[in-house]
Amino acid sequence: MPTVARPKILIVDDREDTLFAMESALAPLGYPVDRANTGDDALKAVLRGGIAVVLLDVLMPDVSGFEVAHYMARLEQTHDIPIMMITGAGQDPALALKAFELGVADYVVKPIEPWVMRTKVRYLYETSMRLRALRERLHSYEDEEHPAYPRPGFEGSPLSRPA
Numbered sequence: 775m776p777t778v779a780r781p782k783i784l785i786v787d788d789r790e791d792t793l794f795a796m797e798s799a800l801a802p803l804g805y806p807v808d809r810a811n812t813g814d815d816a817l818k819a820v821l822r823g824g825i826a827v828v829l830l831d832v833l834m835p836d837v838s839g840f841e842v843a844h845y846m847a848r849l850e851q852t853h854d855i856p857i858m859m860i861t862g863a864g865q866d867p868a869l870a871l872k873a874f875e876l877g878v879a880d881y882v883v884k885p886i887e888p889w890v891m892r893t894k895v896r897y898l899y900e901t902s903m904r905l906r907a908l909r910e911r912l913h914s915y916e917d918e919e920h921p922a923y924p925r926p927g928f929e930g931s932p933l934s935r936p937a
Contacts, residue, residue: 781826781902782806783895786816786842787860788834792884796829796860799888805899813837817845820852826902827895830878832861832869843876853877854905856898860884 783805785796793809800807808825810816814837819825828846832839839859846852856879861869865883873881879898882891 779824780806781824781906782808783899784808784810784816784819784825784828786810786813786828786834786839787831788812789831792831796891799886799891800895803892803896803899805895813839813842816842820846820855821849823851825855826906827898828855828857829895830857830859832859832873833863840872840876843873843878847877854902856880856902858882858894858898860886 783800785793785800785807786809787793787796788811790811793811797807797809805826808819810819813834816828816830817837820828828842830839830842839861843857843859846855846857857877858880859873859878860882862884863869870881880894882894
């Protein structure tokens with residue numbers, strides 16, 4: 775039986791030193807990590823699949839973190855991937871609000887304590903894995919000969935109103 779690769783954490787930042795620092799901070803978790811230097815490369819990586827969590831820089835020169843998050847939220851294959859947006863722009867409530875309106879899971883200001891990053895990423899990764907497992911169970915159940923919905927005898931029958 776072939777082994778399935780564990781989903782990765784995708785770290786996206788336009789600065790190589792930041793990518794290295796975040797990758798080093800996450801190393802004790804033992805999760806596989808992938809990197810992207812641009813928003814465009816990040817989108818390509820998530821579309822290829824196998825990504826469990828995205829750590830996404832807010833301000834990048836080509837495609838911003840907001841644009842990546844917006845695009846991911848619109849696609850069925852990527853809208854459930856948790857995104858932690860990371861910014862070096864300091865505390866800015868307007869940027870944080872914009873991020874949360876896009877549906878990101880977390881918004882963090884640099885510098886980040888390594889243990890805080892590990893704790894947050896571990897939670898997002900494990901949650902992503904649980905969601906993936908539930909989705910696989912649902913698909914396997916739907917693929918069985920007797921789908922859960924509609925149940926026999928209920929096809930096309932209207933629901934009655936409670937009295």
